[in-house]
Amino acid sequence: MAWYYGTYSCGHEGRVNIIGPTKDRQWKADRHFGRMCPECYEKWKEEERDRKSLEASEKSKEMELPELAGTEKQVKWAVTLRISAIESMLKMIDRIKDSVMVEYGDGSRERMDKAELAEAVDYGCMAHTDARFWIDRRSEMHETLVIFAREYLKKKRDEEIPADVMEEMLDEDSRLTVAPENPSKAGIVRLSESNSGSLEARYVRDDDFLGFMKEKGFRWNGSAWGKAIDEFTGAIDDRAAEIGNALLANGYTVMFYSDRTRQMAISGCFEEESGRWIKWNAKRQMFAICWDGYNDTLYQAARKLPGAAWRDGCMMVPAEFYRELDDFAETMGFRYSKRARMEEKRKADETNGYRKADVREPDRKKQTDEERLRKVLESSRTIIEDLKDEA
Incomplete structure (x- = not known):
């Protein structure tokens, strides 16, 4: 690092602190002073x-x-x-x-x-x-x-749109819009159902809203924040009511797409989205215990199941232990996917179809060597010479 002095193209003199290889410093200095001084440039x-x-x-x-x-x-x-x-x-x-x-x-x-x-x-x-x-x-x-x-x-x-129809639509929008008691965010979050059946949310550009959407599993699709609805998310009305309820609690005004979702959000009467699932891993032919985020308690509990092993971000359990898995799911609040339920039933039917047999256990009582020898001696008239008493 060294100071270089020179004259700028505007005629003013100055200095510049240059770092880097020594062989390049003069070139950097010449280039720097080939421009106007900072004051003239501004x-x-x-x-x-x-x-x-x-x-x-x-x-x-x-x-x-x-x-x-x-x-x-x-x-x-x-x-x-x-x-x-x-x-x-x-x-x-x-x-x-x-x-x-x-x-x-x-x-x-x-x-x-x-x-x-x-x-x-x-x-x-x-x-x-x-x-x-x-x-x-x-x-x-x-x-x-x-x-x-x-x-x-x-x-x-x-x-x-005819004026009377437009007026009716505006009245409906007003009826479906809910504001919190103490709103802290201006504008309206608009919830809607897309043609593909996903849930969409629209709002002005806002960092808090952006973070909120990402946290709730929404992704930007180019025109709105969307959340795909499938077996694992639950019904779209439940998801709309849940996100609407959370937005209202955080100071946002929300326009719902139906009276039902509006009422569900206000009353809190909706089925919350589950992050705990028992799925079926077709590749491994095993049940997969999956949950959101880090949870050591769940990990340790799932690890104790017979044959359990951590694979692909889930705890895998062999299909034959479906009864033990049922107890775990009921205790820890896990839901089964449709495929997992189907495989569980198939395994139960297979187990019930096994041949039943009344198995007799062998006599586990063993004779001692003395008992064996006595039995031989008692059953034979011949006395083994080596066993005769000495005279």
């Missing part, structure tokens, strides 16, 4: 921002774009970012051959041609007048175009 950047902002403001007026809301510095930067975003999105649209398929928020899809996408950009620019919107998405041009396309499609859908 001044130049500010002048460039002002110049670009002025150009963007002029273009915004020509394009008749709405004024942005925010602080003076935010608006000054966002005006430039908006023009750059519009140009980037129009270039993307220009590269499209004919049309693209755009997915609605509810999972359905619709094809949009280049003209409709361009209209979507216009609609998005008129709808989003918050400077923060453009600042937050300054590096997400593709995602911004997708947002505009979805909003444009939603607008078209809403325009096709």
Whole structure:
């Protein structure tokens, strides 16, 4: 590490602390001083921002774009970012051959041609007048175009709905929305069932909500946080009520997709998701005891089952010990998968089909050597010469 002194391209002198191999230091120093000094560079950047902002403001007026809301510095930067975003999105649209398929928020899809996408950009620019919107998405041009396309499609859908029907739908949304007594989060979490039958949750970008969704087993699918519903998760209404109940308890306002799930969430009357399962491992032809997370108590209890062995993240138990496994499952609160129940019944039927026999045990009483010898002597008239008493 050493200090190098020199003159910047702007004429100001300065010094720089350079580390690394000695043979490279002079080259790094020459490169460093080939630029403007830090003060001049910052001044130049500010002048460039002002110049670009002025150009963007002029273009915004020509394009008749709405004024942005925010602080003076935010608006000054966002005006430039908006023009750059519009140009980037129009270039993307220009590269499209004919049309693209755009997915609605509810999972359905619709094809949009280049003209409709361009209209979507216009609609998005008129709808989003918050400077923060453009600042937050300054590096997400593709995602911004997708947002505009979805909003444009939603607008078209809403325009096709008669006013009285729309009013009725809004009343229903209001009826299905529940707020906690002391809400701590703005906005509404919307729960819905997708076309594929999974549970979906939608909310504004929020780090707390993101962490909450991951903790509850939800995954981002590109348009919403989704949770696949299967045998091991339980019914979708139970999962919607459970997540809705937890969100309300954490200060979120929630819109449910049905009266039933709303009432279940409020009352707490739902079957909680189980993380403890007895499954069937077809490859090993054994039962697999599976649970979520680390639990030494469960491990030690499962390890005591006959023939138990830890394999593939589960405790494997041979099928012939299904009775002992039943006792364990009932004691520790485990549920059986459908396949595991089927294999248990099959094993029970197989066991009941074994041939029954009344087995007689052999006489376990053994004769001593003295008893054997006496028996021989008593049964024979001949006296063994070696055994005669001496005279």
